Amino acid sequence: MAAVREVRVPDIGDFRDVPIIEILVAEGQRVARDQGLVTLESDKATMEVPSPAAGVIRSLKVKVGDTVSEGHLIALLESEGEEGDHAEAAAPVPASAPATGSAPVSPGPALPQAAASAPAPAPSAPPTMTPPPPERSTTASLPYASPAVRLYARRLGVDLTKVSGSGRKGRILKEDVEAYVRGALRAPPAAAPAAPAPGEAAGLRLLPWPKVDFAKYGPVESKPLSRIKKISGANLARNWVMIPHVTQHDEADITEMESFRRKLGEEHKELKITPLVFLIKAAVAALKAFPHFNASLDESGENLVLKRYYHIGVAVDTPEGLVVPVIRDCDRKGILDLARELAEVSAKARAGKLSPGDMAGGCFSISSLGGIGGTAFTPIINAPEVAILGVSRSQYKPVWNGERFEPRLMLPLSLSYDHRVIDGADAARFTGFLARVLGDLRRLLL
Numbered sequence: 001m002a003a004v005r006e007v008r009v010p011d012i013g014d015f016r017d018v019p020i021i022e023i024l025v026a027e028g029q030r031v032a033r034d035q036g037l038v039t040l041e042s043d044k045a046t047m048e049v050p051s052p053a054a055g056v057i058r059s060l061k062v063k064v065g066d067t068v069s070e071g072h073l074i075a076l077l078e079s080e081g082e083e084g085d086h087a088e089a090a091a092p093v094p095a096s097a098p099a100t101g102s103a104p105v106s107p108g109p110a111l112p113q114a115a116a117s118a119p120a121p122a123p124s125a126p127p128t129m130t131p132p133p134p135e136r137s138t139t140a141s142l143p144y145a146s147p148a149v150r151l152y153a154r155r156l157g158v159d160l161t162k163v164s165g166s167g168r169k170g171r172i173l174k175e176d177v178e179a180y181v182r183g184a185l186r187a188p189p190a191a192a193p194a195a196p197a198p199g200e201a202a203g204l205r206l207l208p209w210p211k212v213d214f215a216k217y218g219p220v221e222s223k224p225l226s227r228i229k230k231i232s233g234a235n236l237a238r239n240w241v242m243i244p245h246v247t248q249h250d251e252a253d254i255t256e257m258e259s260f261r262r263k264l265g266e267e268h269k270e271l272k273i274t275p276l277v278f279l280i281k282a283a284v285a286a287l288k289a290f291p292h293f294n295a296s297l298d299e300s301g302e303n304l305v306l307k308r309y310y311h312i313g314v315a316v317d318t319p320e321g322l323v324v325p326v327i328r329d330c331d332r333k334g335i336l337d338l339a340r341e342l343a344e345v346s347a348k349a350r351a352g353k354l355s356p357g358d359m360a361g362g363c364f365s366i367s368s369l370g371g372i373g374g375t376a377f378t379p380i381i382n383a384p385e386v387a388i389l390g391v392s393r394s395q396y397k398p399v400w401n402g403e404r405f406e407p408r409l410m411l412p413l414s415l416s417y418d419h420r421v422i423d424g425a426d427a428a429r430f431t432g433f434l435a436r437v438l439g440d441l442r443r444l445l446l
């Protein structure tokens with residue numbers, strides 16, 4: 001049941017006729033137990049008188065400038081009386097002590113921010129008052145502020161050592177903290193933002209996109225992007241700006257592989273066996289040899305998640321735009337199975353029938369433009385994967401065999417990798433490994 005209590009000045013030692021310098025609450029205000037009600041300040045110290053219980057301030061019996069001694073009536077509190085509440089004259093809280101309940105009350109260094117997030121002090125501190133700094137002439141002196149102001153500053157994340165006080169003897173008031181926050185909000189950012197972790201916005205500060213009235217220069221027609229283009233475009237843009245891409249180019253001699261592929265094609269006329277299926281098998285072998293390519297950064301950007309499965313994404317060009325279905329467990333499938341599955345997923349992709357699940361869970365992607373043309377390109381990494389292999393059209397080139405040039409079928413490889421995870425030397429080793437495997441498929445048995 002609610003009861004009206006008198007809140008009086010507690011035992012404050014030898015101090016008498018101490019002025020009240022701050023009233024921290026208003027009549028009718030709900031207060032928590034231990035919340036500061038008034039601040040007292042003598043020539044030698046300041047302290048707060050805390051509320052002995054949770055409740056509502058019915059009336060205040062003092063004002064700023066009044067002088068009080070032990071036992072002086074401060075306020076009437078309609079308390080929500082719980083067992084164990086303090087007696088009416090609660091122990092005072094030293095105003096300039098570090099914000100830990102039993103900390104010594106002599107002036108010391110300001111709390112570091114981490115410690116400053118500790119809960120507000122319990123009112124069990126000894127009834128000793130803390131001397132305010134005589135002068136706030138050096139920045140090394142203890143920030144001189146009441147616990148309420150300290151708590152307020154902590155909640156706003158303000159380091160009180162950076163705030164100058166406008167109160168008596170340089171005391172930091174609530175208004176000083178507010179003025180500091182206002183100033184900080186107006187100030188330009190001190191430094192460029194830190195590199196974004198995966199999952200965070202890049203926070204780029206770019207020029208606005210140029211606005212051009214194209215119709216001024218000739219006839220135009222506006223056509224909306226397809227749904228797939230909009231989705232893949234947003235993904236590609238994020239991946240391009242958030243991943244530091246480097247592309248390593250190499251060539252594989254696939255002369256022998258090509259004659260094997262043709263032979264297989266004649267034996268399995270029902271299947272379309274293209275170089276891509278060999279590339280999938282070679283990629284799995286390379287991912288096994290270089291496990292950090294078969295990995296993703298976690299959301300914090302501080303850990304690499306290594307995968308023990310081998311699901312390969314294949315970029316498929318469809319009339320609606322680019323999609324990347326994933327072929328699962330490529331380590332457990334042979335060339336013929338992969339050729340069959342590749343034909344199925346690319347037909348499904350072109351028919352617009354892929355489900356989100358068909359495109360999820362990839363470890364590494366391959367983008368082949370070999371059927372179309374070109375000599376090299378820079379594929380964009382399919383986040384959160386850390387590398388992607390681009391393949392261009394093979395062509396016969398004169399290759400020096402130590403004695404003479406001979407015509408060899410050379411396949412261009414372009415490996416884009418996330419430089420946060422993969423170093424250039426490893427990328428060169430990875431493409432070199434791929435080239436050796438494609439040059440001699442027996443290596444897949446090793």
Ligand code: CAO
Nearest residue numbers: 274275276315316317346367368370371379380392393394
């Ligand atoms: N060099 C020379 N010829 C190649 C080749 C290469 N690297 N890759 C494929 N070919 C040949 C194939 O053998 C086939 O010829 P034959 O019919 O005579 O055997 C022909 O080119 C067409 O192949 P394909 O493109 O139909 O089949 P694929 O297995 O190579 O590729 C698929 C399948 C779905 C990946 C492909 O059709 C596709 O969509 N590619 C585009 C991917 C894309 O847009 N990537 C860009 C993304 S941007 O990062």
